Amino acid sequence: MKLMFGRTISLQLRLFVAVLLSVLLIIGDRYTQGGTVVRTSLNTLVTPLIYVANLPYELFSLGAKSLHTKEQLLTENKVLTEKQMLQSEQLQQYQFLARENQKLRALLGSSAKQSNRKIIAQVLSVHSNPYSHQVVINRGTTDGLSEGQAVIDEMGVVGQLTKVGTTTSRVLLMTDTTHATPVRILRNDVRTVVEGIGKINLVKLSHVPHSLDIRIGDVLVTSGLGGTFPEGYPVAVVTEINRDEGRPFAQVYAEPIAQLDRIRLLVILWRNLQEQISDD
Amino acid sequence: MINRYSLLIAITIFFALVIALMPLPFSLEPYRPDWVLLVLMYWSLALPHRLNIATAWVVGLLIDLASGSPLGVNSLTYSICIFVTASNFQKIRNFSLWQQGILVGLFLTLYHLLQFWLNHFLLGVYFNPQYLWPVVTGMISWPWVFLLLRKYRRHFRIR
Numbered sequence: 001m002k003l004m005f006g007r008t009i010s011l012q013l014r015l016f017v018a019v020l021l022s023v024l025l026i027i028g029d030r031y032t033q034g035g036t037v038v039r040t041s042l043n044t045l046v047t048p049l050i051y052v053a054n055l056p057y058e059l060f061s062l063g064a065k066s067l068h069t070k071e072q073l074l075t076e077n078k079v080l081t082e083k084q085m086l087q088s089e090q091l092q093q094y095q096f097l098a099r100e101n102q103k104l105r106a107l108l109g110s111s112a113k114q115s116n117r118k119i120i121a122q123v124l125s126v127h128s129n130p131y132s133h134q135v136v137i138n139r140g141t142t143d144g145l146s147e148g149q150a151v152i153d154e155m156g157v158v159g160q161l162t163k164v165g166t167t168t169s170r171v172l173l174m175t176d177t178t179h180a181t182p183v184r185i186l187r188n189d190v191r192t193v194v195e196g197i198g199k200i201n202l203v204k205l206s207h208v209p210h211s212l213d214i215r216i217g218d219v220l221v222t223s224g225l226g227g228t229f230p231e232g233y234p235v236a237v238v239t240e241i242n243r244d245e246g247r248p249f250a251q252v253y254a255e256p257i258a259q260l261d262r263i264r265l266l267v268i269l270w271r272n273l274q275e276q277i278s279d280d
Numbered sequence: 281m282i283n284r285y286s287l288l289i290a291i292t293i294f295f296a297l298v299i300a301l302m303p304l305p306f307s308l309e310p311y312r313p314d315w316v317l318l319v320l321m322y323w324s325l326a327l328p329h330r331l332n333i334a335t336a337w338v339v340g341l342l343i344d345l346a347s348g349s350p351l352g353v354n355s356l357t358y359s360i361c362i363f364v365t366a367s368n369f370q371k372i373r374n375f376s377l378w379q380q381g382i383l384v385g386l387f388l389t390l391y392h393l394l395q396f397w398l399n400h401f402l403l404g405v406y407f408n409p410q411y412l413w414p415v416v417t418g419m420i421s422w423p424w425v426f427l428l429l430r431k432y433r434r435h436f437r438i439r
Contacts, residue, residue: 011332011363011367014332014333014334014363014364015333015359017358017359018333018334018336018355018359018363019356019359019360021337021352021355022337022340022352022353022356022359023352023356024350024354025341025351025352025355026350026352026353026356026398026402028351028352029350029351029352030350030402042345042351043345045342045345046342046345046346049294049297049298049301049342049346050301050346052298053297053298053301053302053303053346054303056302103328120370122353126301126302126303126346126347127300127301127302127303127304127309127312127347128347128348129347129349129401130309130310130347130400131349131395131396131399131402131403131405132348132349132399132405134348136348143316159286160309162348163348170348177403177405178403179402198405198406239439254317261306
C-alpha cells in the first residue's frame with residue numbers, strides 16, 4: 001500500500017526549494033546573454049511539443065487548400081502573374097541602379113554595399129506568452145541562426161530573433177514592450193527610435209522634441225544604427241502627432257508597415273561583416 | 281523509478297501541454313483556460329503522493345520554454361498553486377463539484393495575479409482586466425476536467 005498520509009519531505013520545504021530555484025532561474029535568465037549551449041539545449045527540449053501543437057493547424061490549412069476550386073486557383077494565379085510582371089520590371093531597373101550605385105560608391109571611395117545572406121522561415125502557429133508579442137519559426141541553429149538577427153517580411157521589418165533552438169526559434173516582434181528599433185525618417189533623414197507599446201498595430205516614437213520636423217504619413221526606415229537591423233528597410237508610417245507643449249516631448253505614434261497579426265512567411269537576414277567593419 | 285502510474289499521469293500532462301499550446305482563433309485567445317494547471321491541480325488533489333511541487337516546477341519550466349515567457353515565472357506560480365492544493369487536499373476533496381469550481385477559481389486568480397505581477401517587473405506590462413478571463417473559463421471547465429480525469433484514473437486504477 002502506498003503511503004497516503006506519511007510524507008517524506010514536508011511540503012513547506014519543497015515549496016521553499018521550488019521558490020528558491022525559480023528565483024535563481026529568473027535572475028539567471030534576466031542577466032545572462034543568450035547563445036550559450038545551455039539555453040539552446042533548453043529551447044530544443046520543447047521543440048517536439050511545439051511541432052505536435054502546430055500539427056492540427058497544418059492539417060487544417062492543408063485540408064482547406066485541397067478544397068480550393070479551380071476558378072479560385074486560376075484567379076489567384078492570374079493575380080500573382082500580374083504582380084510578378086510588375087515586380088520583374090522594377091527588378092530590371094533595380095539591377096541597373098544597383099550597378100550605378102556601386103560605380104558611384106567606387107568613385108567616392110566608399111565601401112560597396114553587398115547583399116546579405118538570407119533565409120526564408122515559416123511561422124509555426126502555437127500559443128505564446130500573452131504578456132509579450134512573439135512568434136515561433138521553423139528554423140534554428142542547424143540553419144546557422146543566432147540571436148539578434150533581423151527578421152523582415154515582404155512589407156517591412158518584423159522583429160529580431162530571440163531564444164534560438166536547434167530547429168525552432170522565437171521572433172520578438174517590434175511591437176513588444178521590450179523592443180526598440182532605431183529608425184530615420186525617409187523624407188529628411190532625421191534619426192529617432194521606435195518603441196513597442198504592447199499593441200500589435202501601434203508603436204511609439206520615443207523622446208521626440210517638439211521642434212522635430214515630422215508629419216503624419218512620414219515613412220520610417222531602419223537607420224542601421226545599433227547594429228541589429230540593416231539600413232533602409234521600412235518600419236512604420238506616422239499616424240498620430242500630439243504636440244502638447246505642457247509635456248517634455250511630443251507624443252508621436254506610428255503604425256507598423258508589416259502586418260504583424262497575419263505573418264506567415266518571414267525572411268531572416270544575416271549581418272554583412274565587411275560592411276560593419278568599414279562603416280565603423 | 282518510472283512506473284506505470286507515473287507514465288499514465290505524464291500522458292495526461294503531455295496532452296494538456298499540447299492543448300495549451302495549440303493555436304486558437306484570435307478572438308478566442310483571451311479566454312483560453314489554463315489546461316495544464318487544471319490537470320496538475322486534479323492530480324495533486326487526487327494523488328498528492330504522486331504529483332507534487334517538484335512535478336509542478338518542471339512542468340512550469342516546460343511551459344516557460346514552450347511559450348517564450350521569462351524562464352522561471354510559470355515554475356514559481358505553478359509551485360505556489362500546487363502547494364496550496366496539495367496542502368489542503370483532504371478538505372478540498374470533500375467539497376461538491378461546484379464548490380471546488382469556486383475554489384479553483386480563487387487559485388486561478390492567485391495564479392494570474394502572481395503571473396501578472398512577475399511579468400510587470402520583468403517585461404513592464406500594465407494590467408488589463410482581460411488577463412483575468414481564463415479564471416472564469418477555468419472555473420467553468422473544472423467540473424469537466426475533474427470528471428474526465430476521474431474516469432481516466434478509475435479506468436486505469438491509478439493509485
